[in-house]
Amino acid sequence: MKKMDYQNVRGTQDFLPEQEVMRREIRRTLEDTFILYGCKPLETPIIHYSKLMASKYAGGAEILQEMYTLSDRGERDLALRYDLTIPFSKVVAMNPEIPMPFKRYEIGKVFRDGPIKAGRFREFTQCDVDIVGVKSQAAEAELMLIAVDAFSKLDVDIFIQYNNRKLLYGLLQIFEVPEEYMNRVILVLDKMEKIDRATLLKELTELTLSDASLTAIEGFLDAEPSLYYFDRYISSNSFVREGLAELRELKEYLEALQIADNCIFHPFLARGLEIYTGTIYEIFLRNGSIKSSIGSGGRYDNAIGGLIGSDQNFATVGISFGLDVIYTAFELAGKISSDAIVDIYIIPIGTVKQALVLARALRNEGNRVEVELSGKKVRKAMERANKGNVSKVIVLGEDEVVNNQYQLRNMNTGEVEKRAFSF
Numbered sequence: 001m002k003k004m005d006y007q008n009v010r011g012t013q014d015f016l017p018e019q020e021v022m023r024r025e026i027r028r029t030l031e032d033t034f035i036l037y038g039c040k041p042l043e044t045p046i047i048h049y050s051k052l053m054a055s056k057y058a059g060g061a062e063i064l065q066e067m068y069t070l071s072d073r074g075e076r077d078l079a080l081r082y083d084l085t086i087p088f089s090k091v092v093a094m095n096p097e098i099p100m101p102f103k104r105y106e107i108g109k110v111f112r113d114g115p116i117k118a119g120r121f122r123e124f125t126q127c128d129v130d131i132v133g134v135k136s137q138a139a140e141a142e143l144m145l146i147a148v149d150a151f152s153k154l155d156v157d158i159f160i161q162y163n164n165r166k167l168l169y170g171l172l173q174i175f176e177v178p179e180e181y182m183n184r185v186i187l188v189l190d191k192m193e194k195i196d197r198a199t200l201l202k203e204l205t206e207l208t209l210s211d212a213s214l215t216a217i218e219g220f221l222d223a224e225p226s227l228y229y230f231d232r233y234i235s236s237n238s239f240v241r242e243g244l245a246e247l248r249e250l251k252e253y254l255e256a257l258q259i260a261d262n263c264i265f266h267p268f269l270a271r272g273l274e275i276y277t278g279t280i281y282e283i284f285l286r287n288g289s290i291k292s293s294i295g296s297g298g299r300y301d302n303a304i305g306g307l308i309g310s311d312q313n314f315a316t317v318g319i320s321f322g323l324d325v326i327y328t329a330f331e332l333a334g335k336i337s338s339d340a341i342v343d344i345y346i347i348p349i350g351t352v353k354q355a356l357v358l359a360r361a362l363r364n365e366g367n368r369v370e371v372e373l374s375g376k377k378v379r380k381a382m383e384r385a386n387k388g389n390v391s392k393v394i395v396l397g398e399d400e401v402v403n404n405q406y407q408l409r410n411m412n413t414g415e416v417e418k419r420a421f422s423f
Contacts, residue, residue, distance in 0.1 A: 011113075011122025022336050023327050026154060027107060030127045030321055033150040034105040037142065039129050042104040044087035046111075050079040053086060055307060066114040080111040084128045085275070085300070085318060086307075092132055092316075093308045101133030107323070120292065121324055130318035132304065137246055140279045140299065141253035143319040147283055147295060148259050150321070156329060158294070161266035162281040164247050165298070167230060168270055170239025175216035181207050183274055185217070190270035192221070194291075225267050227251075246278055275300045279317070289332045295321040340389040343368040344408070347381040349397040354423045358396065358406065361421070385411060 008014065015023060050069055068080040081087055084106050092098060107127045116122065129146060131139045144160055151158045168186060177185050188203045195203075200221075204214060223229050227247060233240045247265065254260040263281075271280040280298035297319035304314035330336055344367050348355035352373065359369040370390075372381045378395060385393050393409045400406045401423045408417045 009122075011116050013121065017341060018336070019327070021339075021341060022330060023323060025337075026326055026330070027125075027127065027323060029153050030150050030323075031105070031107060033146060033153065034127075034129055036149075037103070037129075037146055039103050039105040042088065042091065042106045043108065044081070044084065044091060044106065046081055046109060047078050048081055048087065048090075050077040052090060052307070053079040053081065055086070063112070066112040068111050068113055082112045083110055084108060084126050084320070085130070086303070088128070088130050088318075089300075089303045089307055089316070092304050092314065101131060101139075103129070103131045105129045117292070124325075125323035127321040127323055128318060130316060132314055132316040134317070135315040137250040137279065138253055139315075139317045140250055140281070141257060143297060143317060144254065144263055144281060145257050145259055147319060147321070148262050151283075154326070155335075156326070157286040158262070158283050159286050160263045160281050160283050161269050162247075162250070162263055162279060163266050163269040164243035164279050165271070165276050166239040166243030166278055167247065167267070168243075170237040170241075170243060171220065171230070171233065172217075173239065174233055174237050175213050175220070177209060177213050177217075181209065185209070186270045189217075189268055192268045197221075221268070223267070225265065227265060229267070243278070250279060271296065271298055275303055277301045281319070283321075285329055287333075290325060290329055292325070293322075294325045294329060295319065340391060341368065342370045342388060342390050344370075344392045344394060345381070345385045345388070345390045346371045346394045346396055347376070347378055347385075348372065349378070349395065351396045351398060351401050354401045355396050357423060358394070358421060 047070075050067075053067060054064055063082055067082050070078050070080070072078060088104065088106065092102065105128060107125065109123060110126050111123050113122055114120075129143060131143070140162075144162070147158070147160060165186075168189070169182065172182055172185055184207055185204065188200060188207075191203075192200060201214075201218065204217060209217075227244065230240055230244050234244060235241075251260065251265075254263050269280060269282060271282070276298040278299035278301065281296065282293040283295035284293055297317070299315075299317040301313055301315050304316060305312045344359075344362055346355045346359055346369065348371065352371070355371045359371050362369045372384075376384065382393065391411055393411055394406050395409070396406055404422050405418055405420050408419060409415075410417075
């Protein structure tokens with residue numbers, strides 16, 4: 001029989017036990033942090049109707065190009081979720097009895113047929129928190145505090161860049177950027193730290209903006225990154241006025257929470273997704289080992305009402321952490337642990353049944369126990385225990401069973417402890 005050449009689908013990967021142990025530790029740390037803030041768990045389907053995921057209140061034109069689409073036997077148009085935000089919005093829209101404010105977290109797989117780079121795959125895990133029903137910037141501040149707390153527990157040094165879409169939108173109105181080009185200009189500005197200045201200006205020029213608009217935008221790119229820059233436009237544009245007021249409110253919360261040093265105002269941050277309506281933020285590694293963000297989010301007040309065809313405004317803000325990119329950061333920092341998955345390894349010599357009985361008793365005491373069931377010789381089994389960094393080993397022979405005792409060997413110190421046990 002010809003051997004098949006198996007390989008993973010491009011953009012997907014397997015995680016072996018040593019890797020998955022660390023991934024689950026990261027996940028548990030994030031989840032435990034979410035729970036401390038009163039977040040409630042939620043789980044949504046991976047497959048949705050494509051019209052939901054392609055809604056104008058969803059991710060926008062750019063992300064729809066990366067959406068995986070399929071159909072079922074009934075020839076219904078379906079799609080794999082590309083984030084957890086729209087499925088969450090759907091849940092709130094379908095369940096009006098949910099008491100507000102509602103704070104939820106969800107950890108799950110999402111799929112995007114996009115470019116692959118360090119920490120970015122086509123199948124990846126997002127860890128999201130969203131709050132609906134809070135208009136105050138206190139919601140944004142709390143989500144940013146969750147990020148600071150979670151990464152502190154993970155011993156990962158991060159900083160958060162933040163801005164406000166209203167501020168950027170209003171400024172581009174003042175610069176007389178036509179409405180039909182607004183989102184495309186914002187997408188170009190969002191690339192400011194990813195592409196060189198010449199390429200950025202070339203992309204703006206290709207949008208056929210007026211010379212006056214291009215000159216004004218270029219002047220903005222050279223401006224001092226401070227909230228004070230925008231004060232001159234407060235009286236001439238309501239979006240700038242609202243955005244500036246929200247950012248100053250947010251800054252007061254950040255200072256009160258003593259995390260202002262971790263959070264940096266960044267006037268060129270745009271966040272590509274069209275869903276955002278207010279405050280936006282992205283999380284970066286301070287050491288720069290990964291250039292792209294390892295988490296992001298913002299306010300999207302129009303999504304839920306839009307999904308149900310209502311003019312009702314649902315104040316909603318969220319944050320998302322990328323489990324895979326955080327794990328990649330751990331790999332780059334050499335933080336992948338080789339700690340044992342098993343506490344006690346039992347090697348039976350003709351005593352498999354008794355070994356299983358003993359293992360059960362030890363597990364009831366809270367130990368992680370594995371029994372050697374493949375018939376390995378003692379020497380080979382000991383080698384396996386050493387490779388697995390197992391700290392304690394029991395060699396269980398017939399003499400131990402007859403005498404109702406066993407010897408617990410500490411593999412680090414060589415000490416042996418005799419214990420009684422009724423087999």
